[in-house]
Amino acid sequence: MKRASRDAPDGTGPARRGVLLRDVGESGLIALFRKKYGGVPRPGELPIGDDAAVVRVPGARAVLSTDLLVEGTHFSLAYFRPEEVGGRALSANLSDLAAMGADPVCYLVALAAHPSTSVATVDAIYRGMAASAKPSGIRLMGGDTCRGERLTLCLTVVGAVGRGKLVSRAGARPGDLLYVTGAPGWSRLGLALLRGGRPSRPSGWRREAMRAHLSPEARWREGQAAARSGAVAAMIDVSDGIHTDLSHLLEGDGLGAVLAEESFPVSRSFQAASAALGIDPLDAFLGGGEDYELLMAVRPGRRADFLRAARSFPSGATLVGAVTKAAGIRVRRADGSWLEGAALPSGFGHFDSPNRRTR
Amino acid sequence: MKRASRDAPDGTGPARRGVLLRDVGESGLIALFRKKYGGVPRPGELPIGDDAAVVRVPGARAVLSTDLLVEGTHFSLAYFRPEEVGGRALSANLSDLAAMGADPVCYLVALAAHPSTSVATVDAIYRGMAASAKPSGIRLMGGDTCRGERLTLCLTVVGAVGRGKLVSRAGARPGDLLYVTGAPGWSRLGLALLRGGRPSRPSGWRREAMRAHLSPEARWREGQAAARSGAVAAMIDVSDGIHTDLSHLLEGDGLGAVLAEESFPVSRSFQAASAALGIDPLDAFLGGGEDYELLMAVRPGRRADFLRAARSFPSGATLVGAVTKAAGIRVRRADGSWLEGAALPSGFGHFDSPNRRTR
Numbered sequence: 001m002k003r004a005s006r007d008a009p010d011g012t013g014p015a016r017r018g019v020l021l022r023d024v025g026e027s028g029l030i031a032l033f034r035k036k037y038g039g040v041p042r043p044g045e046l047p048i049g050d051d052a053a054v055v056r057v058p059g060a061r062a063v064l065s066t067d068l069l070v071e072g073t074h075f076s077l078a079y080f081r082p083e084e085v086g087g088r089a090l091s092a093n094l095s096d097l098a099a100m101g102a103d104p105v106c107y108l109v110a111l112a113a114h115p116s117t118s119v120a121t122v123d124a125i126y127r128g129m130a131a132s133a134k135p136s137g138i139r140l141m142g143g144d145t146c147r148g149e150r151l152t153l154c155l156t157v158v159g160a161v162g163r164g165k166l167v168s169r170a171g172a173r174p175g176d177l178l179y180v181t182g183a184p185g186w187s188r189l190g191l192a193l194l195r196g197g198r199p200s201r202p203s204g205w206r207r208e209a210m211r212a213h214l215s216p217e218a219r220w221r222e223g224q225a226a227a228r229s230g231a232v233a234a235m236i237d238v239s240d241g242i243h244t245d246l247s248h249l250l251e252g253d254g255l256g257a258v259l260a261e262e263s264f265p266v267s268r269s270f271q272a273a274s275a276a277l278g279i280d281p282l283d284a285f286l287g288g289g290e291d292y293e294l295l296m297a298v299r300p301g302r303r304a305d306f307l308r309a310a311r312s313f314p315s316g317a318t319l320v321g322a323v324t325k326a327a328g329i330r331v332r333r334a335d336g337s338w339l340e341g342a343a344l345p346s347g348f349g350h351f352d353s354p355n356r357r358t359r
Numbered sequence: 360m361k362r363a364s365r366d367a368p369d370g371t372g373p374a375r376r377g378v379l380l381r382d383v384g385e386s387g388l389i390a391l392f393r394k395k396y397g398g399v400p401r402p403g404e405l406p407i408g409d410d411a412a413v414v415r416v417p418g419a420r421a422v423l424s425t426d427l428l429v430e431g432t433h434f435s436l437a438y439f440r441p442e443e444v445g446g447r448a449l450s451a452n453l454s455d456l457a458a459m460g461a462d463p464v465c466y467l468v469a470l471a472a473h474p475s476t477s478v479a480t481v482d483a484i485y486r487g488m489a490a491s492a493k494p495s496g497i498r499l500m501g502g503d504t505c506r507g508e509r510l511t512l513c514l515t516v517v518g519a520v521g522r523g524k525l526v527s528r529a530g531a532r533p534g535d536l537l538y539v540t541g542a543p544g545w546s547r548l549g550l551a552l553l554r555g556g557r558p559s560r561p562s563g564w565r566r567e568a569m570r571a572h573l574s575p576e577a578r579w580r581e582g583q584a585a586a587r588s589g590a591v592a593a594m595i596d597v598s599d600g601i602h603t604d605l606s607h608l609l610e611g612d613g614l615g616a617v618l619a620e621e622s623f624p625v626s627r628s629f630q631a632a633s634a635a636l637g638i639d640p641l642d643a644f645l646g647g648g649e650d651y652e653l654l655m656a657v658r659p660g661r662r663a664d665f666l667r668a669a670r671s672f673p674s675g676a677t678l679v680g681a682v683t684k685a686a687g688i689r690v691r692r693a694d695g696s697w698l699e700g701a702a703l704p705s706g707f708g709h710f711d712s713p714n715r716r717t718r
Contacts, residue, residue: 044420050527051458051596052424054520060419061403064500065411066515068469070507099410110427110513141423148429154469154513156425161413168409237410 021122022115029145032123037130039106039139053142055106055158061166062105063159065096071151079198082121084214085153086128088290092239093157094136094218095292099237101167101227102159104138104220109155112148125153136220167227170252172234172297174325178246178257179306181219181293182315183265184238185281186212188288192277205273216292222313223294229309231302240289242320243344246329249295256328259286259321286331287345297323380481381474388504391482396489398465398498412501414465414517420525421464422518424455430510438557441480443573444512445487447649451598452516453495453577454651458596460526460586461518463497463579468514471507484512495579526586529611531593531656533684537605537616538665540581540652541674542624543597544640545571547647551636564632575651581672582653588668590661599648601679602703605688608654615687618680645690646704656682 021029034048041047046054067089069075075085090107097104109129113122130140138157190213193199193206202210219237226232236249246257266281274281293315298306310317324330331339380388393407400406405413426448428434434444449466456463468488472481489499497516549572552558552565561569578596585591595608605616625640633640652674657665669676690698 044525046525046527050529051455052422052461052516052518054420054422054459054525054527057416057419057421060416061413062416062421062464062517063411063413064465064467064515064517066425066467066469066501066513067503068471068505068507068511068513070471070505070511072508073471073506096410100413102411105421106423108423108425108515110425112427112429112432112511142425144426146427146429147432148427148509148511149431150508152427152429152471152507152511154425154427154515156423156467156513156515157411158421158423159411166403166405166413168405168413170409 019119020115021113021117021119024119026145029119029122032119033126033140033143036123037126037140039141041141048140048142053106053108055141057105057158057160058103059160059162061161063097063100063102063161064156065093066154066156067093069153077121077151079194080214082124083128083131086125087132087215089153089155090129090132091216091218091292092290093155094132094138094220095237095239097157097159098218098220098223099235099294100159100161101165101223101235102161103224104136105158105160106139106141107133107155107157108141109143109153111143111145112150112152114149114151115147117151132218136218165227167232167235169234169236169249172249172253172255172323173299174255174323175300176233176297176323177300177303177319178259178321178323179296179298179310179317180238180242180265180320181222181313181317182291183267183270184242184291184293185266185270185284185288187216187290188284189270189273189277189279190214192279205269205276208269209273212291216290218292219294219315222315222317225309225312226294226296226306229302229305231298231306231309232296233299234297236295238289238291238293238295241287241345242295243286243329244289245295249297250323250327250329254327256324256326256330257321258324259329259331261331261334263318263320265318283345378478379474380472380476380478383478385504388478388481391478392485392499392502395482396485396499398500407499407501412465412467414500416464416517417462417519418521420520422456422459422461422520423515424452425513425515426452428512436480436510438553439573441483442487442490445484446491446574448512448514449488449491450575450577450651451649452514453491453497453579454596454598456516456518457577457579457582458594458653459518459520460524460582460594461520462583463495464517464519465498465500466492466514466516467500468502468512470502470504471509471511473508473510474506476510491577495577524586526591526594528593528595528608531608531612531614531682533614533682534659535592535656535682536659536662536678537618537680537682538655538657538669538676539597539601539624539679540578540672540676541650542626542629543601543650543652544625544629544643544647546575546649547643548629548632548636548638549573551638564628564635567628568632571650575649577651578653578674581674581676584668584671585653585655585665588661588664590657590665590668591655592658593656595654597648597650597652597654600646600704601654602645602688603648604654608656609682609686609688613686615683615685615689616680617683618688618690620690620693622677622679624677642704
C-alpha cells in the first residue's frame with residue numbers, strides 16, 4: 001500500500017499507468033507506428049521498415065522542410081494534449097509545403113522520449129499527426145525513435161512541385177496586392193487564454209481561440225490553388241506573425257509594404273476576445289504567430305485570375321495592403337495615423353536574450 | 360577578479376568563452392550556416408532561406424532517411440569533439456542512402472541547443488558534417504534551429520534512385536552469398552578504448568579503432584556500384600552489428616544464414632586490439648555496431664558481375680557466409696564448433712530495460 005502510493009502520488013497507480021516505452025522497446029514501437037499509422041506505398045515505393053524510405057516525386061523536384069520540437073521549448077504536455085502536439089507539428093510542416101504551392105507527398109517522424117513515457121502518450125502524438133495529415137493525403141513513410149530525457153519530435157515533410165508551379169518568398173514587385181488567408185491572430189489569443197488555464201468546456205470566442213492555437217489547419221488547398229492560378233508572385237506562411245513574415249517576403253528584394261487596418265479580417269468576435277484578454281487586436285493580428293495562414297503577393301494585372309482561384313479557398317482570402325518600392329512596413333490605422341518601425345509588433349527568435357524576446 | 364573566477368571555474372573566462380548562440384540569435388546562426396556550409400542550388404532548386412527547400416530528384420524517386428541524435432544518448436561532448444559528432448551523424452545517414460544504392464542529393468539539419476552554447480561548438484558540428492558530406496557531393500539545403508536544454512541534432516538525407524536500381528533489405532534467397540565491406544568491429548573496439556579515456560596521440564591499433572568510432576566513412580561508392588552491378592539482391596548497412604542487421608536482412612523472408620569465422624576480415628591488428636581491450640574479437644565483429652559497413656546478399660550466378668563491381672570498392676568486400684532456407688543464424692567457429700541463438704551477441708535497442716540492454 002505504502003509503496004503504491006509512493007509510486008503514484010497523482011493517483012495513477014501501476015494498474016492505470018499503462019504500458020511504457022521500455023515495456024515494448026524500440027522495435028515494438030516501430031511495429032506499432034507502422035501498423036497503425038504507416039502510409040500505403042505505391043508501386044516502386046518503400047514504406048517504414050528499410051534503411052530508408054522510397055517515395056515517388058512527380059515532376060522530379062522535391063520540396064523539403066524539417067522542424068524540431070522540444071518539450072519545454074515548443075510545447076508542454078501540461079496544457080497540450082499529445083494529439084494536439086502531433087497535430088500542430090504536422091500542420092506547421094504541411095504549411096511550409098503549402099507556402100511553396102507543393103503537393104504533399106510524405107512525412108518522416110523522428111522521436112526521442114524517455115523509456116518511462118507511456119505508449120499511449122506517444123500513440124496519441126502519432127494519432128494527432130495522422131488526423132492532421134489525412135485531408136491532404138500526406139503519408140507517414142519513415143522515421144526514427146530513440147531514448148532522450150525530453151520528449152522531442154522532428155518532422156520532415158516532402159512535397160512535389162511540377163515545372164513552373166513553384167512559388168517562393170522571392171518575386172514580389174512594387175504594386176503587388178497583399179492577400180492573407182483566414183483570420184490571423186486567433187492563435188495568439190488562444191495562447192493568452194490557455195496561459196490562464198485551459199477552459200474545460202469552452203464556447204464562443206474561447207472555443208475559436210483555443211482551436212486556432214491547438215489545432216491549426218495548414219492551408220495546403222489554398223497554396224496549391226494559388227500556385228496553379230499563376231497570379232501569385234510570392235508566398236509565405238504566417239508562422240511568426242504577419243509583420244515578421246511579411247518582412248521576410250520583402251527583404252530579399254529590398255521592398256516595403258503599406259497595410260490598411262480597415263481591411264484587416266478582424267471580426268467583432270476577435271475584438272471582443274482581444275478585449276477580454278487585454279490584448280490589442282492589432283498586436284494579435286500583426287504580431288501573433290502560429291496561425292499558419294498564407295500571405296500572398298498578387299500581380300495587380302492578374303487579380304481576376306487570383307480571385308477566381310480564391311473562390312476555392314476554404315479559408316477565404318482578404319486584401320490587406322500592397323507592396324511598395326520604399327523599404328519598411330507601414331500600417332495605416334483606422335483613425336488615419338501611421339504605425340511603423342519599432343512601433344510594430346515584432347516576431348520570435350530562438351536563442352534571443354529575454355530582453356530581445358517579444359513573446 | 361572575484362567575479363571572473365566565479366564565472367569561469369574551468370579557466371575559460373569571458374575573453375575565451377567566445378560568442379554564444381544568444382549573442383547571434385537564430386537569424387544570425389542561420390545566416391552563418393547558409394554562408395559557410397549551404398549547398399549551391401542548381402537550376403530550379405531553392406536552398407536554405409525559404410519556407411522549404413527544393414531539390415531535383417533524378418528518376419523522380421526520392422530515398423529518405425531521418426535520424427535523431429541526442430546529447431547523452433548518442434554522444435557526449437566529453438569525449439566526442441563537435442566535428443566528430445557532426446561527421447558521424449552525416450556518415451550514419453549517408454550510410455542509409457548507401458544501403459539502398461541511392462545517389463546522394465541533399466541533407467537537412469535540425470538543431471536544438473541551449474542559448475549558452477558557443478557558436479564555435481555548433482559551427483564545428485556543421486563543419487564536421489560538411490567534411491563527411493564533401494566526397495559524395497551531398498549538399499546542405501535546409502534545416503531548423505531552436506532552443507533546447509540538450510544539444511539535439513536531427514539529420515534528414517535525401518537520395519535519388521533510377522528505375523530498377525533500388526536495392527532494399529528484402530529479396531535475399533537461399534544460396535545467396537553474403538559479402539561485407541571493410542572490417543566491421545573496429546568501431547566497437549574504438550568505443551571500448553575511449554571509455555577508458557581518450558588517448559592524446561594514438562598510434563597503431565589505437566588510432567585505427569578511434570578513427571573507426573569517431574570518423575566512420577559511409578560506403579556510398581560501394582552501395583552505388585553494388586546496385587548498378589545488378590548482382591546484389593538485398594543490402595543493409597551494419598549500424599547495429601552484423602548479427603542484428605543480418606537478422607533484419609533475413610527476417611522478412613523467413614530465411615537464415617551460415618557464417619564461417621575463418622573467412623571473417625579480422626586482421627592480426629584487430630585481434631591484438633581485442634586482446635588488449637579484453638574483448639572477444641568475434642563479439643566485436645558480430646555484435647559491434649556503428650561501423651556503417653554494408654552487408655550484401657549476392658546471387659551466386661552473378662558472382663562474377665559482383666566481383667567486377669567490387670574491384671571499385673574503396674573498402675573492399677569479403678565473402679563471410681551464405682543465406683540458408685532454415686531460419687536462424689549459425690556461425691561455424693575456427694575450431695569447428697557452432698555458435699547460434701542466444702550465444703550470439705545481440706544488438707542495441709532504445710528504451711530497453713538495462714537487463715535487456717547489451718551494450
